[in-house]
Amino acid sequence: MYHLRYWAPRGRGQALRYLLADNVSQSEFKDEVVGRDVKWEGEGGLKFDESFSGPFGALPVLIHETMDGKKVILSQALAIAQYLSKVLGLYPSPSDPAVQADVDAVACAAYLDVITPISQHIWTNPDLEGVQASERFMNMHNMLKRFNVLLTKSGGPFFFGTKPTHADYFVMQALEDYSVVSLEKLGKFPILEMFLATMRQREGISRFNQNEGTVHTHMTRSPFEDYHMHMLGKLREKADSPVPSPSVERIRLH
Numbered sequence: 001m002y003h004l005r006y007w008a009p010r011g012r013g014q015a016l017r018y019l020l021a022d023n024v025s026q027s028e029f030k031d032e033v034v035g036r037d038v039k040w041e042g043e044g045g046l047k048f049d050e051s052f053s054g055p056f057g058a059l060p061v062l063i064h065e066t067m068d069g070k071k072v073i074l075s076q077a078l079a080i081a082q083y084l085s086k087v088l089g090l091y092p093s094p095s096d097p098a099v100q101a102d103v104d105a106v107a108c109a110a111y112l113d114v115i116t117p118i119s120q121h122i123w124t125n126p127d128l129e130g131v132q133a134s135e136r137f138m139n140m141h142n143m144l145k146r147f148n149v150l151l152t153k154s155g156g157p158f159f160f161g162t163k164p165t166h167a168d169y170f171v172m173q174a175l176e177d178y179s180v181v182s183l184e185k186l187g188k189f190p191i192l193e194m195f196l197a198t199m200r201q202r203e204g205i206s207r208f209n210q211n212e213g214t215v216h217t218h219m220t221r222s223p224f225e226d227y228h229m230h231m232l233g234k235l236r237e238k239a240d241s242p243v244p245s246p247s248v249e250r251i252r253l254h
Contacts, residue, residue: 002084005032005052006060009218011119012077013060015111015173017216018199019081019166021208023088031208033215034059078104078111081166092160099160106150106159106167113143114174118181123222128183128231137182144178147171148189156191157198164199172199177219181228183235 002024006013020029040047047057054061054075062080064072064087074080082104085091093099117136151159158168175196179186186193199205218225 001028001030001063001065003030003032003063003065004060005034005063007221008033008035008215009220010173010177010216011220012111012115014176014216015107015115015166015169016060016062016077016080016084017208017212018172018205019084019090019169021212022164022169022202022204023084023090024204026207031212036221078108081107081170085166090163090165092163092165103160103165103167106147107165107170109143109146110167110170110174114140115170115177118177119220119222121181122220122225122228128228128235137184140178140182141184144175144189144192147174148192151191151195157195164202168195168199172196180219181232183232183239 002020004013004016004020006016017031020031039045046052050057051073052061053059054073056075058075060075060077060080062072062074062083064074064083066072072083074083085103086094091100091103117140121133121136154160158164159171160167172195175186175192178184186196200209222228
């Protein structure tokens with residue numbers, strides 16, 4: 001049994017949800033959504049309960065009940081993904097540490113240079129046209145260009161051949177998140193757009209989005225997010241952009 005515990009928003013957990021939904025049977029994957037009403041901070045808060053929030057007092061947490069009866073509890077999204085890649089056989093060359101490092105590097109880039117900055121932007125900077133916002137989105141745009149080059153070189157349809165690795169699930173989330181919060185259209189990167197469509201069509205991911213997708217509509221738990229999306233919609237209207245409004249795009253994610 002693979003039990004993933006995380007908040008309802010996509011945040012640091014969506015790539016892991018996609019990975020598990022795509023590689024583990026429905027009966028073996030539990031997607032536990034932690035509600036806003038839980039006591040997290042302060043005395044008696046779940047943040048300080050290691051059995052709930054892991055050794056670092058943060059979500060996501062993975063609880064894996066192995067076939068031999070062991071219970072493995074892991075935290076930190078990238079470490080969880082690397083563990084899952086090993087136990088589920090997702091690394092293309094399990095015995096080659098250089099190939100594993102390449103996979104890990106792509107996942108790290110998607111997580112640290114796209115997914116995390118988007119969350120930080122929504123939490124700390126509702127100003128969509130400020131200098132800080134422009135710099136963040138320029139950096140993310142440049143990372144998408146690098147992903148485009150890497151995917152082109154790989155020959156596809158995935159970053160490391162004919163089977164997704166955990167890197168593909170992190171890039172998938174990065175592209176989805178970017179398409180929601182950026183004024184730029186993903187269509188500028190047709191190879192990445194095709195990759196995203198391919199990932200969405202995979203049976204496990206498609207089924208997960210149909211069944212669970214409506215739960216994970218927000219990017220973060222930030223109180224600024226709805227305001228951010230409202231202002232983003234106004235900017236898109238102002239620019240007469242064909243990019244869908246945030247509410248429409250959120251529906252399309254699922």
